[in-house]
Amino acid sequence: MYSLRPAKPSDITAILPLANEQGARHASLPKTTQSLRSFIQTSEDSFRTPKGLTAQSGNYFWVLTDQDQVVGTIAIEAFTGQKEPFYSYRRETLINASYRLKVKQSIPVLYQSHELAGYSQLHSITLASEHRNPRAIAFLIQGILLFIAEHASYFSDRLLFEFPGFKDERGESPLWNDLGQHFFQMSLKEACYHASIEDKALIAQLMPNQPLYENLLSNTTQSTLGEPQQDLADYYQAFISEGFRPSSHIDIFDGGPCLTCFTSSLWTKQESARTRLTGLPENHTDTIAMNTSKEHPLILLLPQHQPDFIQPLNLTSKEWIRWVTLNTEGMSEHHQGEGVL
Numbered sequence: 428m429y430s431l432r433p434a435k436p437s438d439i440t441a442i443l444p445l446a447n448e449q450g451a452r453h454a455s456l457p458k459t460t461q462s463l464r465s466f467i468q469t470s471e472d473s474f475r476t477p478k479g480l481t482a483q484s485g486n487y488f489w490v491l492t493d494q495d496q497v498v499g500t501i502a503i504e505a506f507t508g509q510k511e512p513f514y515s516y517r518r519e520t521l522i523n524a525s526y527r528l529k530v531k532q533s534i535p536v537l538y539q540s541h542e543l544a545g546y547s548q549l550h551s552i553t554l555a556s557e558h559r560n561p562r563a564i565a566f567l568i569q570g571i572l573l574f575i576a577e578h579a580s581y582f583s584d585r586l587l588f589e590f591p592g593f594k595d596e597r598g599e600s601p602l603w604n605d606l607g608q609h610f611f612q613m614s615l616k617e618a619c620y621h622a623s624i625e626d627k628a629l630i631a632q633l634m635p636n637q638p639l640y641e642n643l644l645s646n647t648t649q650s651t652l653g654e655p656q657q658d659l660a661d662y663y664q665a666f667i668s669e670g671f672r673p674s675s676h677i678d679i680f681d682g683g684p685c686l687t688c689f690t691s692s693l694w695t696k697q698e699s700a701r702t703r704l705t706g707l708p709e710n711h712t713d714t715i716a717m718n719t720s721k722e723h724p725l726i727l728l729l730p731q732h733q734p735d736f737i738q739p740l741n742l743t744s745k746e747w748i749r750w751v752t753l754n755t756e757g758m759s760e761h762h763q764g765e766g767v768l
């Protein structure tokens with residue numbers, strides 16, 4: 428049975444192998460015991476934020492468990508770009524035209540941008556390989572959105588997820604090979620590691636910050652900019668089903684789409700309901716249910732027709748829960764890539 432709860436220091440041994448799995452991206456999840464310890468400390472402080480006080484710098488780190496074993500992770504940074512700028516490329520179109528020569532070209536140009544600062548960002552998604560199935564993927568993403576829906580005042584009115592970008596048959600990013608590599612002189616994976624939440628100054632120091640004409644990049648790069656990594660279709664679908672859409676921004680390293688959504692229009696926000704424990708209808712489909720505690724949240728996946736599965740919430744009949752139907756629409760059971768987003 429799957430559940431989501433805040434990560435604790437005692438989870439570190441179980442998180443380390445997930446964080447260090449060979450992945451194309453490995454964006455922001457810390458990879459050492461020491462850095463995980465301080466990430467978990469920040470997270471514990473964030474969950475504790477007293478009511479009425481919004482934590483602009485909150486970073487909430489969750490583990491997905493199956494029968495009490497840690498099998499995945501996900502995190503929410505409450506507001507991007509608080510301590511350091513938040514980097515992406517904005518794509519704009521320029522028209523270059525000569526009336527006399529009858530040449531008219533519309534050329535997409537990439538501008539370094541900090542516009543996605545102030546969003547709440549989902550990040551650090553990992554799933555152990557045996558759990559890369561639609562139910563776990565949908566639960567991981569929807570569960571966290573249910574928490575955001577319940578505690579909306581601690582988060583931005585806009586959400587962001589930097590989806591991993593297109594990779595070629597060798598698993599390499601055409602944009603990275605055309606661009607970032609020349610400035611960082613290292614692999615995408617190493618650059619992601621260095622530029623993770625802990626040392627972002629590197630992006631400002633090394634990435635070119637002048638506008639870039641896309642037609643100077645290779646044909647493969649041009650035709651795949653803004654495309655999601657192909658073997659992560661179920662994760663992509665989970666975001667699309669919630670109302671996330673590609674914005675005019677792309678990831679500064681691998682060109683993946685920056686998916687954004689207004690918090691108020693999330694499917695999970697609109698479809699979820701609050702009820703007393705006794706008011707929970709018999710679940711004819713898989714259902715996500717959580718207590719409404721900010722400090723000690725617990726989010727459960729109740730398999731259909733199994734109302735007793737709610738017991739771990741340890742609630743009295745008068746307490747509130749928020750619940751929503753699990754949405755796996757449009758997902759299929761194919762290979763789920765590295766599972767490290």
Ligand SMILES: NC(=[NH2+])NCCC[C@H](N)C(=O)O
Binds near residue numbers: 513515619680681
């Ligand atoms: N694939 C990557 N790691 N890209 C770098 C993303 C950096 C991120 N937008 C930030 O400013 O924190």
